[in-house]
Amino acid sequence: MIARPHLTVGLAVDLVVLTVRDTRLEVLLIERGVEPFRGRLxxxxxxxxxxxxxxxxxxxxxxxxxxxxxIDPCLEQVRTYAAPDRDPRGRIATVAHLAILPDLPAPTAGTDAAGARWEPVRAGSPGLAFDHDTILVDAVEQARRRLENTPLAAQFCRPEFTIAELRAVYEAVWGVALDPRNFHRKVTGLPGFVVPTGEMRSPHTGRPAAVYRRGPATALNPPLQRPA
Structure with missing residues (x-):
């Protein structure tokens, strides 16, 4: 049996940093300042x-x-990507990491990035460099599962919020419109997720809405499932 030479593989990391800004799910992207894919996001x-x-x-x-x-305490691994042709520079595997956080600042480009900015996460492929479209899709799905199983969405609201404001976060991350009555019933029925303050808030239009704050729960049981 002829022994084959060991494969030498380069190792990299990529980051999917997500936030909700103006009721939109946005991702942090850079403009590449060097080849390959110079000028591409x-x-x-x-x-x-x-x-x-x-x-x-x-x-x-x-x-x-x-x-x-x-943000390092909030980073979690998505998966490893190692397709033979994913990088034109050679056989390079990358380990993707995800963070989804509120109140993140405007980025400032440095090193080999010609620019850096927040971009809305849109349906379909935005045409990112390398296999970053695939990585982004996988990471967004992982973030959506986080909202099903944890009270993460409440972190994107003010300390005191209405259920409609919380629903807007879920709609931004999940990318679907939610039935207000169903959502209200499910959220207020989950132990420890939200706690009523006893106050009411009057919106610009419509009836006054009850105000809530975050509860002590660290996991949602049962999970708050997305619509099919």
């Missing part, structure tokens, strides 16, 4: 350095390319 990321942990590399690359720092 891409996810922030880059190669591991000698002796560097994956998480450390992800935090460093995000800070270097966008100026955003301090």
């Amino acid at each position: 891409a996810l922030p990321g880059g190669f591991l350095r000698e002796g560097e942990d994956l998480l450390d590399a992800a935090v460093r690359e995000l800070a270097e390319e966008t100026g955003i720092r301090g």
Whole structure:
């Protein structure tokens, strides 16, 4: 049996950083300043350095390319992408990381990024560099599952909020319109998710709405499932 040479593979990290801004789900993108794909939009990321942990590399690359720092406790892995032709520079695998957080600042481009900005997550392929369209789709789906199973959506609301304001976060991330009555019934029936303050808020139009705050729950049981 003839022994085949071991394959040498480069290792990189990519980041999908999501937020809700003006009731839209947005993703942090950079404009590549170097080849390959110079001038194309891409996810922030880059190669591991000698002796560097994956998480450390992800935090460093995000800070270097966008100026955003301090989100490392919220990063979670999506999966590893290692298709043979995913990178024209050679056989390079990347480990994608996800963070979905409120109140993230405007980015500042650095290192090999010619620009950095928030872009709405749209249906269909936005034409990102490498295989970043696929990574973005997978990460958004993971974020949507997070909203099914955890009270994460409440973090995107003010300390005191109405159920309609909470529903707007779910609609932005899930990308679907939700029935207001059904949503209200399900959310207020989940133990520890939201707690009534006893106050009412009068909107510009319509009837006054009850005001809530975040409850103590760290997981939603049963999960708040998306419409089919």
